[in-house]
Amino acid sequence: MTTVTESLPAVSRTAVGVAAMRAYESNRPDRLFDDPYAAAFFEAGRSVLPPIGRDSAQAGLGELMYPQIVIRTRFFDDYLLQAGCAQVVLLAAGLDARAFRLAWPPGTRLFEIDLPEVLAFKDDVLATQDASPSCERVVVRADLREDWATALRASGFDPAVPTAWLIEGLLIYLSRKDAEGLLTTVGELSAPGSRVSFEHGTGAPDGLVSRAHATEDGESVTALWRGGLGSTAPEWLAAHGWQPSTVTRAEVAAGYGRPSDDNATADGFVTAVL
Template identity: 70%
Template sequence: MTQSLPAVSITAVGVAALRAHESRRPDRLFDDPYAAAFHAAGSSLLPVAPGETPQGGLGALFARQVAIRTRFYDDYLLAAGCSQVVVLAAGLDARAFRLGWPPGVRLFELDLPEVLAFKDEVLAAQRAVPSCERVVVPADLRGDWAGALRAGGFDPAVPAAWLAEGLLVYLSREDAGKLLSTVTDLSAPGSRVSFEHRSAETRDGLLARAKATPGAERVTRLWQGGLGGEAPEWLRGHGWAPTVVSHAELAVKYDRPGDETLDGFVTAVRQSSTLR
């Protein structure tokens, strides 16, 4: 594997390692049969300390969070009932291959060209076959990605389920608002969107803990905070009806108790349309 990846995309290799770790558990919350291959192919790109594993350092901090997050988004996308699914900054997400999609679903994956090239090389080596119609859209989310998405066959008149997994924290407040404004413009009534929500930046929050973890600066320096705790209010003000679920609630639901924080997820349904 010869490709190089942008710094922000290299973190996806680390997340793949956590998904592979979860998939090996007898009580796993999901099964990702491609995660180990992604990690193996990209492990040389990870600037990790010698001996660092999913059980230590940042891995220990994020392992349960990634497991709960992955399962939550799996359930969200399958329950959305939309024939169009859009995964923003798709990275090494393999839901087009590992989930049991109903007939007629078209799943769009947006990311930088080099990320998608890396991903497709690994998937080809695994002889992976998508379980829905998969459309790869090379695009920079800081540019005209809406045009690229439309060119790929996306229909803004049809409700879509949007996923921004692990994305907004890497964006400034302005860029996060711009991204979600574009999502709003492309969303017919009945569309859905989901992403991580942090109700407060407290000393015991996940981000604060990560910043205090030795060696974590290589990741935490990339974080810009996104909308912070204002996401539900932003969504309400732009024609969405949001709901928030906490990690604590999901930990009980998935039987994964632990040291809970105020972190969680927001999911919203489009109530009105401002299509242009």
């Protein structure tokens, strides 16, 4: 197998760390999901991550982020399967393996959009696992900072069909202007009945973002964050024709029977319907 880990952009390298967390969760007897490919992604890409010792600050950042990563993975799994849309788009799909590990209804077409080098690494690893998608998987190599809509349409995306959009772990890495531009394009491509979901924080001092910034030596990750829409995402969506709803991570975790930390009420998810 030829991998391209060293060519992965800094933001995309964080997906390797997320894969490690998904692999760990998948091995728990009380796991909230099973991702059989996460460990392979981590092993193939671990060279791009900084060394992590048991007592290192990087380990501390991972410990902080783990509950959020696990809860959001399961929440977005459920969101996509319950959306009832035959067309699904994962923006900045990274090392997401939902096309392979979820039980999609017949006729589902799933588009994964990401940078060419990210998708090349992903497909290299999946090839070693003899992975077979459980839906029609369409890979779209595009930069979300450029005209990705044209590439998506050229790959067979139909804007007349209601779509379930997932923007997982992305908006915080974008400036407000870029986040607004991305969501504006999503709206332009969405038929009535389409849905979109992503993380949402209140901006509270005790929220996950603030706590991560305060984690010693966590700058390799937090320095990449640009804030996205911040706490105003529901208002922005409502002003642009969507009907948003929010839920806290604590509420979601309670529904899954998983204890959450004391600060989980400051963070959560937004889902909107057009």
